[in-house]
Amino acid sequence: MPRVEILGLPVDLVSLEQAVERIGEMLESPGTHQVITLNPEYVVRAQGDPQLVQAARESELVTADGVGIVWAVRQLTKQQLPERVTGADLVPALLERFGPRLRVFFLGARPGVAQKAAENTMARWGIQVVGVQDGYFKDEAPVIEAIAQARPDLLLVGMGERQDLFIHRNKARLGARVAIGIGGMLDVLSGEVRRVHPLFQRLGLEWLVRIAGDRKRWGRFPRLIQFVRLVRAAKRAHG
Structure with missing residues (x-):
């Protein structure tokens, strides 16, 4: 599986179908496998956080969550991603493919x-639900113990900026076959939030529509601008 690097972080050159196939292999393999759906905000945060860099480098699969990463790969590596593979697309595809055989912890x-x-x-x-826990906890130990006892095939973690480091930090103790940080996808699966019109999904603008419609998300814009600046600076530096 070809992997490239942008701004110090890996990206796997996979399509949605290839990502699903790869995760299917992980489900049959021992140990816990981490999947990161990489977005521009993660990249910007990682420039000042070595732990985020390490988490991405040690993940078994890193997909391009959004057009920004697709663009950066093209600008910095001359490689072409087959397509973007967002968490919002990957999770339903996994649930559809593996269905009743999946033991899932939310x-x-x-x-x-x-x-x-x-x-x-x-x-x-x-699917088989083997555990549920909200993200408002202070003590990780009981949560990790509950996950380990449940031994899920798939651990879906929707804890915003905390999620990928939580998985990486506790990887050896989780007992899950595959753990994925899925951002706000729990809200979508619950029906609390609806995905935007398919046209905006196809254009890769779902993130923009969500930010524009939610003032709490407006703070993301500075990071998106910083991401563009970082990519352009890296391209100039390497000719």
Whole structure:
């Protein structure tokens, strides 16, 4: 599986179908495998956080979550990604492909959201729910213990900026086959939030629509601008 590097972080050159196939192999392999859906904000944060860099480098799969990463790969490596592979597309594709055979643990979001996401997911795809926990906890130990005892095939973690480091830090103790940081996808699965019109999804502008419609997300713009600046600076530096 070809892997390139942008601004010190890896990106796997995979399509959605290839990502699903790769995760299918992970589900059959021992140990816990981490999947990161890389977005521009992660890249910007990682410039000042070695732990984020290490988490990405040690992940078994890093997909391009959004057009920004696709653009950066083209600018900095001359490689062409088959397509972007967002968490919003990858999670439903996994649930659709593996369905009733999947034992899933839902972790994150506000109280009640993960439970509703689990119920909706079970009703739609027939998965087995082996655990639910909201993201509002202070002590990690009981949460990690609950996950380890459940031994899920798939651990879905929706804890925003905390999620990927939580998985990486506790990887050896989670007991899950595959752990994915899925951002706000628990809200979507629960029905609390709807995905934007398919046209904006195809154009890769779902993130922009969500930011424009939610003032709480407006703070993301400076990081997106910084990402563009970093890519352009790196391109100039390497000719």
